Amino acid sequence: METALNSMSHDFDPCDEGAKLTVPDEVQDAIRTLIRWSGDNPEREGLTDTPARVARAWREYCAGYDEDPGHHLERTFSEVAGYDEVVLLRDIPFQSHCEHHLAPITGTASIAYLPRNRVVGISKLARVLHGFARRLQIQERLTSEVAQCIWTNLQPHGVAVVIEAHHGCMTGRGVRTPGVGMITSRLLGCFLDNPCSRKEVLALMGRG
Ligand SMILES: [Zn+2]
Numbered sequence: 001m002e003t004a005l006n007s008m009s010h011d012f013d014p015c016d017e018g019a020k021l022t023v024p025d026e027v028q029d030a031i032r033t034l035i036r037w038s039g040d041n042p043e044r045e046g047l048t049d050t051p052a053r054v055a056r057a058w059r060e061y062c063a064g065y066d067e068d069p070g071h072h073l074e075r076t077f078s079e080v081a082g083y084d085e086v087v088l089l090r091d092i093p094f095q096s097h098c099e100h101h102l103a104p105i106t107g108t109a110s111i112a113y114l115p116r117n118r119v120v121g122i123s124k125l126a127r128v129l130h131g132f133a134r135r136l137q138i139q140e141r142l143t144s145e146v147a148q149c150i151w152t153n154l155q156p157h158g159v160a161v162v163i164e165a166h167h168g169c170m171t172g173r174g175v176r177t178p179g180v181g182m183i184t185s186r187l188l189g190c191f192l193d194n195p196c197s198r199k200e201v202l203a204l205m206g207r208g
Helices: 002-011 025-038 048-060 069-074 123-131 139-154 195-204
Strands: 087-098 104-116 158-167 182-189
Touching: 002 195, 025 123, 025 182, 069 139, 069 195, 087 123, 087 139, 087 195, 104 123, 139 158, 139 182, 158 195
Parallel strands: none
Antiparallel strands: 087 104, 104 158, 158 182
């Protein structure tokens, strides 16, 4: 039993996911340099495999560069039985990284649109969000890229995106102010032009 447990604990290392990706020496060297610059010794035992792990993790954090988020909106459904009200996906959790410090941005997004004859599978809105979030970002651009992508691809009557997020670069450094959320919004079409529509969608998002 003890042997089985031992071998299991050796085989199962959650940090080793994606270990198949080869990391070039120059990338590992760059991370070693950063560790040294931070004040630690990259050659000590606990940090031996860290450069390769960090490199692979960053490919995952930034997997959005490998996709065009608009592709998720290509398949639409027109049989909506006359449904012509707001479609809302509320409080979708996401993670991104700020382009100024490479620090994590964690938050939630609410995405709504008012369809014009066509709808998409609801999970696709989350996929669009993640496609843009898995890049180096600022929250303002993330918000407007998600909105614009839905606007362009679905050509709905309106789009509303509201994002609330915490920034690692604010909580862990600089002003060191944990718990402060930043809210950004992007409204297009009827949600921008029509005060009643805007009021309705923001209320549905819990922000009225
Ligand atoms: Zn930052």
